[in-house]
Amino acid sequence: MPRNAGFILATRPSREQPAGPHNFRLVESETGELAEGEVLVRNHFLSLDPYMRGRMNDAPSYAAPQALGEVMTGGTVGEVVATRNARHGLGEFVSLTGGWQLHSKSNGRDLRKIDVKALRAGMQIQAYLGALGMPGVTAWHGLNKIIAPKSGETVVVSAATGAVGSIAGQLAKIAGVRVVGIAGGAEKCAYARDELGFDECVDHRSPDFAGDMKAALPKGIDGLFENVGAAPFAQSMRRLNPFARIAICGLVASGYDGTPTALPDVRVLLEKRASMTGFIVSDHLDEWPQALRELGEQARAGRLKWRESIAEGLEAAPAAFFSMLKGGNFGKQLVKLI
Amino acid sequence: MPRNAGFILATRPSREQPAGPHNFRLVESETGELAEGEVLVRNHFLSLDPYMRGRMNDAPSYAAPQALGEVMTGGTVGEVVATRNARHGLGEFVSLTGGWQLHSKSNGRDLRKIDVKALRAGMQIQAYLGALGMPGVTAWHGLNKIIAPKSGETVVVSAATGAVGSIAGQLAKIAGVRVVGIAGGAEKCAYARDELGFDECVDHRSPDFAGDMKAALPKGIDGLFENVGAAPFAQSMRRLNPFARIAICGLVASGYDGTPTALPDVRVLLEKRASMTGFIVSDHLDEWPQALRELGEQARAGRLKWRESIAEGLEAAPAAFFSMLKGGNFGKQLVKLI
Numbered sequence: 001m002p003r004n005a006g007f008i009l010a011t012r013p014s015r016e017q018p019a020g021p022h023n024f025r026l027v028e029s030e031t032g033e034l035a036e037g038e039v040l041v042r043n044h045f046l047s048l049d050p051y052m053r054g055r056m057n058d059a060p061s062y063a064a065p066q067a068l069g070e071v072m073t074g075g076t077v078g079e080v081v082a083t084r085n086a087r088h089g090l091g092e093f094v095s096l097t098g099g100w101q102l103h104s105k106s107n108g109r110d111l112r113k114i115d116v117k118a119l120r121a122g123m124q125i126q127a128y129l130g131a132l133g134m135p136g137v138t139a140w141h142g143l144n145k146i147i148a149p150k151s152g153e154t155v156v157v158s159a160a161t162g163a164v165g166s167i168a169g170q171l172a173k174i175a176g177v178r179v180v181g182i183a184g185g186a187e188k189c190a191y192a193r194d195e196l197g198f199d200e201c202v203d204h205r206s207p208d209f210a211g212d213m214k215a216a217l218p219k220g221i222d223g224l225f226e227n228v229g230a231a232p233f234a235q236s237m238r239r240l241n242p243f244a245r246i247a248i249c250g251l252v253a254s255g256y257d258g259t260p261t262a263l264p265d266v267r268v269l270l271e272k273r274a275s276m277t278g279f280i281v282s283d284h285l286d287e288w289p290q291a292l293r294e295l296g297e298q299a300r301a302g303r304l305k306w307r308e309s310i311a312e313g314l315e316a317a318p319a320a321f322f323s324m325l326k327g328g329n330f331g332k333q334l335v336k337l338i
Numbered sequence: 339m340p341r342n343a344g345f346i347l348a349t350r351p352s353r354e355q356p357a358g359p360h361n362f363r364l365v366e367s368e369t370g371e372l373a374e375g376e377v378l379v380r381n382h383f384l385s386l387d388p389y390m391r392g393r394m395n396d397a398p399s400y401a402a403p404q405a406l407g408e409v410m411t412g413g414t415v416g417e418v419v420a421t422r423n424a425r426h427g428l429g430e431f432v433s434l435t436g437g438w439q440l441h442s443k444s445n446g447r448d449l450r451k452i453d454v455k456a457l458r459a460g461m462q463i464q465a466y467l468g469a470l471g472m473p474g475v476t477a478w479h480g481l482n483k484i485i486a487p488k489s490g491e492t493v494v495v496s497a498a499t500g501a502v503g504s505i506a507g508q509l510a511k512i513a514g515v516r517v518v519g520i521a522g523g524a525e526k527c528a529y530a531r532d533e534l535g536f537d538e539c540v541d542h543r544s545p546d547f548a549g550d551m552k553a554a555l556p557k558g559i560d561g562l563f564e565n566v567g568a569a570p571f572a573q574s575m576r577r578l579n580p581f582a583r584i585a586i587c588g589l590v591a592s593g594y595d596g597t598p599t600a601l602p603d604v605r606v607l608l609e610k611r612a613s614m615t616g617f618i619v620s621d622h623l624d625e626w627p628q629a630l631r632e633l634g635e636q637a638r639a640g641r642l643k644w645r646e647s648i649a650e651g652l653e654a655a656p657a658a659f660f661s662m663l664k665g666g667n668f669g670k671q672l673v674k675l676i
Binding site: 061062229233242248249250251254260261262263264265266267268269270271272273274275276277278279280283 | 399400567571580586587588589592598599600601602603604605606607608609610611612613614615616617618621
């Protein structure tokens, strides 16, 4: 069997030493023999996602913290290169929770087969870590199940060009909604408008971000797909319409190392009769088949676009991860492992 | 026609001069002749409710501010003493938005007939300003439509002995839920436990309020019916279970004169996949018939209890109102006008 390499979580962030690449350590190992029912996957791409930052902490949260000394968790796509599982043959392409490593063993339960016909028709395998994977389903759930926009309404999406935000905004456009993105920098905003089809995109680095938000939202906000927190959240909360729905998908700008994102006066929810709902896509596994089917249809029809930031080689993963947390990526952050 | 007397809003609160009885002025007037379609109601009871404090301000909110120089808004119950409306006869008992005055003219659209059979059977007319009126429907909506408790869950109700909280808690008990109240003082807490049937009641004036909350909530909070804000809200937010539902009904302890109630870290909604929804019962007029029918059934069956604080005479209204905002009432705050 091939030798393996992967990043373990070696230490946890602390107040004295905030999170950084130093928390991870690259470890080589034997892959070892397969037990009955197991498969070995050669990972092609690793997905880097904001939720991983939370797992580095040893704090109570919705998921158990990442164990110290074990390979860091993460979604991957790859190819079955050895199998003792009758349901998964050699050469099969799969997505899985493969972790930050070159090879992953699986008992098959976390394997999701990737449609070979779609790959042959030109779909790139890493799409199953983005628009056609967890981030896509996240966008689908937050938009359809929490915001549930009606035609003619206005939806704001922060981190508009990110893996989740770009899909949420495009799904909202398909639903007949006015979509206003928030992104960091003119280049991302231009991409949101010109390529993704957002009606407007506001640069949160603008010196008059508040004024720009007001100008972009003459009819207020009916739905907010929140990925960022901090100033994008605060400014959006000032422009809510009655009965607004707020989906809290992520707060990447705050919370672990930085200032928490606060709601300074809960009364806004009362005055606007608004609702604010946090969600985690893994709570809604029953919706994944429908969501993936709809996302696949829209993608094949050319109505979903996305960008990727691809770091080359496993060794690049830690730096790429922390760069992404600061908005250094442009679209879905991936690591190419092969 | 009889002479009328009522309180107008004479001045608005300001930073220099916070809200108080000085903002109101008692004015006498002629009731005048009725136009075709109008009725004249002699009000028996005036309801004092926290929402009125918001109407005193000239700030954008869900309802238009109370106009200066006009009779202060408010729910009343009374008797038709003159009528030029074929659908409302002399001697009919009605509830209406009659305002802080002895007599109210109505074109009939805001009149709700009170069931004479229930009155004859012993129901007091002022119940239609409390458990069988707007506060009761408010409790019904927040509990059933937002919290939607499942048997065995834990629901916390703040202002547990108030007009809304007492009904919300009793409806939750009927639904098979563990109910923990929060109230100010040992007397109110004893009433919530011993008379209303709450499982526990925590005194928010206790020197160890946080510890008392922890002790009363060994299994956390699945539903929060929030009427108060401030410390009761803050302590409840520390004990949320996954998928908790929070109904923001009122924030009487904060917001206009005092410190706003903040949510210091929105991440709690994400980590708990919780939802927080503000609501106003007048947005849900379609639900009133069902709610009033169910409340009436429970009341007739003896499963709903309530208390009233009754101020005597119209002149007592302003002082009673501000006393209520500070928790000086015990149960539904009313003014007896006849």
